[in-house]
Amino acid sequence: MTSTEHVVAVPRQRRTRASRVKTALKKAPFSAWFGIVVILGYVFVALLAPWIAPYGETQVFTEAFAPWSQEFIVGTDQLGRDVLTRLIYGARNTIGIAFATTLLSFAVGVTLGLLAAMYRGWLDQILSRAVDVLMSIPSLIFALMLLSIFGSSVTSLILIIALLDSTRVFRLARAVGLNVAVMEYVEAAQLRGEGPRWILTKEILPNVLPPLIAEFGLRFCFVFLTIAALSFLGVGIQPPTADWGSMVRENATLITYGDITPLLPAGAIALLTVSVNFVVDWFLHATSGLRDEK
Amino acid sequence: MKNRNSGQREKGTKLLSIRNLHVEGFSDERWHPIVRGVDLSLKRGEVLGLIGESGAGKSTIGLAAMGYAKPGCRITQGSIQFDGIDLLAMTETARRRLRGSRIAYVAQSAAASFNPAHRLLDQTVETVVAHGIASREAANRDAIELYRRLHLPDPDTIGFRYPHQVSGGQLQRAMTAMAMACRPDLIIFDEPTTALDVTTQVEVLASIRKIVQEFNTAAIYVTHDLAVVAQMADRIMVLRHGRTVEEAETRHMLAAPAEDYTRTLWAVRKLAKPEVPAEDYLLTIDNITAAYGGTVKVLQDVSIKVPRGRTIAVVGESGSGKSTLARVVTGLLPPMSGSISFAGHRLPSTLKERSKDVLRRIQMIYQMPDNALNPRQTVEEVIARPLEFYLGLKGAARDRRVNELLHMIEMDESFLDRLPGELSGGQKQRICIARAIAANPDLIICDEVTSALDQIVQEEILKLLMRLQQEFGVSYIFITHDIATVRAIADEIVVMHRGKVVEQGLKTEVLTPPHAPYTELLLSSVPEMDPDWLTNLLERRKRKRVGAAN
Numbered sequence: 001m002t003s004t005e006h007v008v009a010v011p012r013q014r015r016t017r018a019s020r021v022k023t024a025l026k027k028a029p030f031s032a033w034f035g036i037v038v039i040l041g042y043v044f045v046a047l048l049a050p051w052i053a054p055y056g057e058t059q060v061f062t063e064a065f066a067p068w069s070q071e072f073i074v075g076t077d078q079l080g081r082d083v084l085t086r087l088i089y090g091a092r093n094t095i096g097i098a099f100a101t102t103l104l105s106f107a108v109g110v111t112l113g114l115l116a117a118m119y120r121g122w123l124d125q126i127l128s129r130a131v132d133v134l135m136s137i138p139s140l141i142f143a144l145m146l147l148s149i150f151g152s153s154v155t156s157l158i159l160i161i162a163l164l165d166s167t168r169v170f171r172l173a174r175a176v177g178l179n180v181a182v183m184e185y186v187e188a189a190q191l192r193g194e195g196p197r198w199i200l201t202k203e204i205l206p207n208v209l210p211p212l213i214a215e216f217g218l219r220f221c222f223v224f225l226t227i228a229a230l231s232f233l234g235v236g237i238q239p240p241t242a243d244w245g246s247m248v249r250e251n252a253t254l255i256t257y258g259d260i261t262p263l264l265p266a267g268a269i270a271l272l273t274v275s276v277n278f279v280v281d282w283f284l285h286a287t288s289g290l291r292d293e294k
Numbered sequence: 295m296k297n298r299n300s301g302q303r304e305k306g307t308k309l310l311s312i313r314n315l316h317v318e319g320f321s322d323e324r325w326h327p328i329v330r331g332v333d334l335s336l337k338r339g340e341v342l343g344l345i346g347e348s349g350a351g352k353s354t355i356g357l358a359a360m361g362y363a364k365p366g367c368r369i370t371q372g373s374i375q376f377d378g379i380d381l382l383a384m385t386e387t388a389r390r391r392l393r394g395s396r397i398a399y400v401a402q403s404a405a406a407s408f409n410p411a412h413r414l415l416d417q418t419v420e421t422v423v424a425h426g427i428a429s430r431e432a433a434n435r436d437a438i439e440l441y442r443r444l445h446l447p448d449p450d451t452i453g454f455r456y457p458h459q460v461s462g463g464q465l466q467r468a469m470t471a472m473a474m475a476c477r478p479d480l481i482i483f484d485e486p487t488t489a490l491d492v493t494t495q496v497e498v499l500a501s502i503r504k505i506v507q508e509f510n511t512a513a514i515y516v517t518h519d520l521a522v523v524a525q526m527a528d529r530i531m532v533l534r535h536g537r538t539v540e541e542a543e544t545r546h547m548l549a550a551p552a553e554d555y556t557r558t559l560w561a562v563r564k565l566a567k568p569e570v571p572a573e574d575y576l577l578t579i580d581n582i583t584a585a586y587g588g589t590v591k592v593l594q595d596v597s598i599k600v601p602r603g604r605t606i607a608v609v610g611e612s613g614s615g616k617s618t619l620a621r622v623v624t625g626l627l628p629p630m631s632g633s634i635s636f637a638g639h640r641l642p643s644t645l646k647e648r649s650k651d652v653l654r655r656i657q658m659i660y661q662m663p664d665n666a667l668n669p670r671q672t673v674e675e676v677i678a679r680p681l682e683f684y685l686g687l688k689g690a691a692r693d694r695r696v697n698e699l700l701h702m703i704e705m706d707e708s709f710l711d712r713l714p715g716e717l718s719g720g721q722k723q724r725i726c727i728a729r730a731i732a733a734n735p736d737l738i739i740c741d742e743v744t745s746a747l748d749q750i751v752q753e754e755i756l757k758l759l760m761r762l763q764q765e766f767g768v769s770y771i772f773i774t775h776d777i778a779t780v781r782a783i784a785d786e787i788v789v790m791h792r793g794k795v796v797e798q799g800l801k802t803e804v805l806t807p808p809h810a811p812y813t814e815l816l817l818s819s820v821p822e823m824d825p826d827w828l829t830n831l832l833e834r835r836k837r838k839r840v841g842a843a844n
Contacts, residue, residue, distance in 0.1 A: 027323070184665040188729075190645060191624055192683060193653040206670035 024286050035278030042272055046092040053085040058240040065254065068261075075261050077251055083261055089242040090265060095272070097158060097237065098224040104162035105223070106216060109169025114200050114208070116170075117177030128174070131167045139164045140229065147235045157236060161226055165219055172215050176208040183207075210287035217280035221273045228269055244269050309377055309479055309512050310336040310359060316371035317354050317363060317536075328354050328367065330536040338479065339510040343527030343544070345517060345559075347748035348719070351536040356482040356516045360397045361389045377479060394421040398473035402485040404465040408457040415453025418472045427476055440471040443508065444501040463494035467501050474505060481506070483515045487522060491611035491775060492819040499525055499821075500832055518748060520559060521821030524548055525828040532556050544825050558750060560823070565753055565782040567760060569801040572601030572786070576737060576769045577623070577641075582632035584622050592618040593629070594793045600737065603767040607774060607784035607801075609816065615793040616773045620739045623771065624658055637736065654684040657730035661742035663722035667714040673700075673725055674710040680732040699728045703758060720751035724758065731762060739771045744779055756782050777820040781805070789813045 028036075045052060054073075055061075059081065066076040074083045116124040134142075143160055150156040180186065181204060189203050230236030231245030239246065244265035251262040317329040329351040336342050344352040354367065361381030363369050374381040376397065381389060393399075398421075401407045408417060418440070419433035428436065434453070441449035444467045457465060466486055473481050486502065487495040503526055506513050515526045523530055523544075530547045532539040532555065540553045551557050577600035584593040593615045600606050608616045621627040623634065625645040634641040636656070642648050660666035667676060677696050681687040687695055700706055703724040714722055723743060730738050740759070744752040760783060762768065772783055780787060780801070787804040789797040789812065797810045809817060818831060 183668075184660045184662065185668040187626065188658065188660070188666055191626070191653065191658055192680060192733075193645075193648075193650050194683070202671075203668055207668065209670075 027286075028282055031278040032282035035275040035282070038271060038275035039279065042091055042095060042275075045088055046095050049088045049092045053082075053088040055082045055085045057085060057089040057242055059085070067259075074264060075259075077247070083247070083251075083264065086242040086247055087244070087265060087268060090244045090247060091268070093237055093241055094224065094227060094243045094245070094269075097154060097243075098220055098227055101158045101162045101165070101223045101227070102216060102220045104158060105165040105219065106169055106212070108162065109166035110173045110205075110212060111200075112166075113170040113173025114177045114204055115196075116174045117181045118196065118200060118204065120181075124174070127170065131170050134164065134167045140226065143226070143230060144233070144235060147230070152230075152235045152238055154237065154241075157227070157230070161223055165223060165226075169212075169215065169219065173208065173212060176211050177204055180204045180207045210284065213287075214280050214284045217276045217283070221276050224269065224273065307338050308335065309338045309340075310334070311375045312355070312359065312372065313375075314372040315355065315358055315369070315374070317351070317358060317367055317369050319354075319364075319367045321366070325368075328536050329358070331372075332533070332536070332538055334359075334531065334538075336480070336512050336514065338512050340529065341506060341513045341515055341527045343515045343517065343523035343530040344533060345520060345523050345530060346533035346539075347518065347750060349535070350533040352516045352518075352533050353484050354536075355533070356484050356514050357399075359480065359482055359514055360393055360399060362393070391425070394478075395425045395427065395476040396478050397480045397482070398476065398478040399482045400466075400469050400473045400484065400486050402488055404469045404486075405457065405462065405489075407469060408465060410457050413454055413456055414460070414468050418453065418468060418475055421472070422475045425476060433475065437471060437475060440474055440505070441468070443505055444468075444471055445497065446471075461494070463490050463498050466490065466498050470498075470502055470505065474509065474511070477509060478511065480512045480514070483513060483517075483526075485517050488517065488519070492777075492821075493611055493815060495522070495821070496819045496828070496831065499828060502526070503828070519821065520749075521823050521827070524823055524825045525821060532559070548823055548825060565756065565778075567782060567784075569785040570604060571800060572599075572604055574602045575599045576602040576637060577771075578635045579619075579623070580633050580635070582619075582622055582629045582634070584618055584627055584629040586618075586627070591630075592793050593622065596632070596790075596793070596795055598788050598795065598798065600769055600771055601786060602736075602769055603763065604785040605763065605770040605772050605783050606786045606788060607772045607780040608788045608790060609774060609777070609780055610790035611775060611816070613792070614790040616775075616790055617741055618793075619790075620658070620741050620771070620773060623739060624656060650684065654680075654733045655736045656739070657733050657735040657737070658739045659723075659726050659730050659741065659743045662746050663719060663726050664714070664746075666726050667722055669714050672711050672713055673717075676714075676725055677728050677732055680729060684733050695732070699732055702731065702762070703728045718751075719747050720754060723747060723751075723755055727755075727758065727762070731766070731768075734766075735768060737769045737771065739773070741773045742775070743772075745774065745776060752779070753782075759783065777817060789816065 061072070061076055061080040061082070063076060064078055064080040066072050066080070068075050072082050072084070074087075077083055077086065112127055116127045143164055146160045147156065150160070186199060186203050189199050194203075227236050227243070228245030228248075231243050232249045234246070234249070236245055237243040247265040248262050254262050312332065312334040315329055315332045315334075316327065318325040319328045320326075332351070332355055334342070334355065344355060346352050354364070357364060358369060358374060359376075361374055361376075361384075369382065372382075376392070379392075381392075408414070415434060415437055418437040419430060422428050422433040422436075423430050427433075437453060438449050441452055446452050446464055446467055452460065452464070452468075460468065470486070483502065487498050490498060499522065515523060517523050527544050529541065530544050531541040532553070534555055539555050540547070540551070542552070547556070551560055579596060579598040579600075582593055582596045583591055585591045596615070596619065598606070598608075598619075608619060610616050618627065622629050625641075625643065625648055628643040634643075636652070641652065645653075674696055677699050678692055681692050681695050696710070697707055700709060705721065705724060709717070709721070714725070717725065726743075743759075744755050747755060756779065759770065763770065770783070772779075774780060784801045786799065787797075787801050788795055789804065789810070791812045796812045797804055804813065805817070807814075821827060
């Protein structure tokens with residue numbers, strides 16, 4: 001046995017996760033930086049909405065469809081509410097709901113997907129076939145149907161979209177999980193006698209995280225678009241709560257008069273979608289070792 | 295077609311000359327030198343062996359001889375003259391015209407190099423037809439002739455099979471036929487037999503050597519196996535870190551290696567340990583029969599006794615059931631019948647029924663440390679887990695023990711926060727060993743633990759395992775197909791063939807004649823450093839066959 005002289009505790013310079021992230025950020029391309037800055041900007045606006053917004057969310061002024069001016073920077077809407085204020089609160093509602101929905105769909109999809117990958121057999125069969133059934137129904141129509149049954153409250157909106165989206169997450173998690181579940185380090189953990197919770201969270205999950213995080217970004221965009229679409233159709237987020245989808249719908253007529261105000265919420269959606277995708281692209285590159293062929 | 299270029303094919307004229315070759319590879323966002331100034335020349339009909347550890351640059355040089363650099367690599371300096379043509383000065387299109395027709399390549403993994411969706415024959419003649427050298431009919435006839443010369447079974451019809459319908463050795467020979475189809479002046483063989491069993495390797499080596507001689511083709515033979523290169527090459531070049539260490543005629547090099555590095559390479563094959571007879575048995579396997587799912591029995595009535603504190607080597611080719619045996623012992627595959635007793639108690643057949651303490655006492659080390667270590671866990675996490683899980687160590691006690699274990703495997707604290715991707719193959723395997731030792735086991739199953747490693751690293755790992763055995767009295771079940779490894783580490787040997795135990799006993803008993811017929815075949819197929827070994831072996835086997843026929 002080695003003598004104790006080797007075993008003096010050396011103060012060691014650890015490369016923590018934070019320092020790894022820092023070096024990765026240093027190497028990030030412009031598009032990723034752009035994406036990060038825009039996303040942070042949105043989050044900032046969403047969190048501080050009541051302090052930033054010039055007026056209250058549902059405050060109504062006398063003049064409907066007011067043009068852009070000093071008082072109403074981008075005018076007012078069909079009821080005379082300040083559009084900028086609505087935009088700022090819309091960020092809060094739309095992003096918040098989309099984020100909660102995506103998070104929930106991942107919690108469900110990833111857990112079930114990895115369980116299916118780990119145990120295979122009948123559990124996998126049952127879950128996979130159930131997902132097949134859910135996926136065989138066009139999701140927007142299914143969502144419309146469910147929302148009209150359960151009523152379009154924010155909670156049911158989140159639950160229904162999360163459930164529908166979790167099917168895709170399940171498929172991805174199961175597919176990438178299957179590749180990892182057969183690795184020898186997972187077998188080594190089984191041989192050690194580790195329980196399913198350890199194997200799932202410590203052995204498999206960290207190795208499937210990169211594709212899942214990338215998918216998270218994309219799913220977030222899709223959920224966002226779904227909510228916007230549902231709101232546009234009138235079954236999403238209900239008035240007077242501000243959200244970008246319904247803002248487009250409510251002010252759509254302005255377009256015919258050459259006023260670009262209804263494009264602002266649409267632009268806000270587009271910008272966030274593009275930014276999230278920039279960041280996801282960069283993240284995939286950095287974590288998967290994906291390289292451009294020369 | 296056979297006599298194409300025959301005017302220029304006399305032996306001895308210069309064919310390839312590489313001067314001051316530099317190749318760089320791109321990784322971690324910068325260019326690293328892979329080959330640093332190698333000179334090489336090759337005459338027609340000559341076979342040059344390139345040997346060295348992984349990372350020595352031997353495959354890169356082999357590819358550079360075709361004017362090719364892998365994606366992510368670039369040739370930065372030097373000249374490559376092939377039959378008076380400067381390969382680096384010509385256009386990519388012109389180079390492509392040369393490749394396949396005048397310079398051919400045989401890759402390590404034939405299975406990965408064949409398209410599974412096409413028949414062998416179509417793939418063999420593809421280059422000939424693509425280069426417009428012969429019509430498809432003529433090429434087909436010629437390919438069948440090549441199959442015959444390469445001793446493939448049923449040469450007339452084997453070409454109509456798909457790659458998955460032939461064995462690995464046959465596929466490797468079909469690939470040689472593919473390379474030979476255009477009668478190239480030069481063939482690059484990149485470890486063509488590394489993935490094969492020794493018994494198959496002999497046949498492939500003999501076929502390759504025969505056909506290269508018959509067509510007077512020059513060849514560059516890349517390998518890390520000295521004994522193989524001794525059979526194949528006229529001249530050997532030893533490489534290390536992208537530089538030439540030494541170069542000489544094969545016989546000369548084998549008899550009198552000039553450099554220290556070459557001598558260490560030579561010495562590795564000679565590691566041997568005296569056997570110690572067993573005093574007591576730790577694990578007894580009784581009449582185990584096992585199968586995967588269906589009815590095909592992978593193990594049939596296998597009985598083995600594992601001595602306490604000693605090493606028992608389980609030897610056999612792939613498909614002999616050695617790894618299945620390991621799965622049965624670890625509880626991953628419950629046997630259909632038979633029983634195992636461990637330290638006097640019956641060992642439950644499934645993982646679920648075994649207590650934590652039993653699990654702790656039987657540990658496993660895998661062949662590929664890359665797959666056996668979680669790429670997202672640091673060295674510290676890997677080694678500390680068994681300590682926490684089995685022994686309940688925490689805080690300072692845990693840290694101290696992790697450090698002790700690191701020193702035991704001849705590493706230190708600076709590795710604690712490294713991820714497996716930042717370690718070399720040998721270091722990764724050491725971490726796997728530390729993880730097994732951390733559990734204070736009685737028995738470690740080593741499944742081909744050295745076969746993915748370079749020879750020098752192999753030797754270090756074997757020495758480490760032996761030292762740990764002396765310190766802790768742990769028993770090893772050492773699964774391997776490499777007889778040199780067996781000589782180095784085993785006390786007892788079990789020879790397995792097609793799921794059955796062929797022979798079992800102390801090392802010297804099994805390794806000295808008379809042998810069981812299969813043991814004889816296995817032992818005689820292990821290449822030796824003698825350059826006449828293959829010739830003599832083929833001669834002996836032929837005589838035996840003739841003798842048997844009479």
